[in-house]
Amino acid sequence: MCIAAVVFVLPNPTSKEIREKIIHHKQNHVNEKDIANWLVISQSTVTKVWALHKSTGSIQPRPRTQGRKPLVSEQTMDQITKKIQTTPDITLKELIHEFNLLISHVALSKRLTKLGYTFKKRRFIQKNKKNPPP
Numbered sequence: 001m002c003i004a005a006v007v008f009v010l011p012n013p014t015s016k017e018i019r020e021k022i023i024h025h026k027q028n029h030v031n032e033k034d035i036a037n038w039l040v041i042s043q044s045t046v047t048k049v050w051a052l053h054k055s056t057g058s059i060q061p062r063p064r065t066q067g068r069k070p071l072v073s074e075q076t077m078d079q080i081t082k083k084i085q086t087t088p089d090i091t092l093k094e095l096i097h098e099f100n101l102l103i104s105h106v107a108l109s110k111r112l113t114k115l116g117y118t119f120k121k122r123r124f125i126q127k128n129k130k131n132p133p134p
Contacts, residue, residue, distance in 0.1 A: 021035075021039060022039070022046050023049070026046075071101075071107070072101060080095055080108075081115060
């Protein structure tokens with residue numbers, strides 16, 4: 001059995017030099033198809049760069065804003081880290097309740113782990129005195 005993985009790699013934005021050439025030729029009323037053939041790029045690239053220039057007046061590529069936005073703001077995360085520093089034995093559920101967060105304790109745990117905080121995975125339970133371990 002062969003399993004194939006598909007990886008999507010976003011291309012780099014078109015270079016500044018090519019963008020400037022596109023704008024220069026479009027301002028001189030050159031056909032998009034001719035510009036694309038001359039610069040060896042796709043016609044859709046010419047169209048998109050021209051549309052971006054018309055709407056923003058700039059040739060800079062749009063910033064990449066991919067992925068999900070965090071549900072907890074950076075300001076709230078700063079408050080949570082301050083709370084953890086003052087009371088290091090606070091639980092995730094207590095943090096969620098105190099700050100009225102709309103995320104699960106797993107999501108909060110992942111965010112705090114990225115900030116360098118670690119957690120103990122088991123609670124301290126008194127050993128059974130009747131049946132000592134072998």
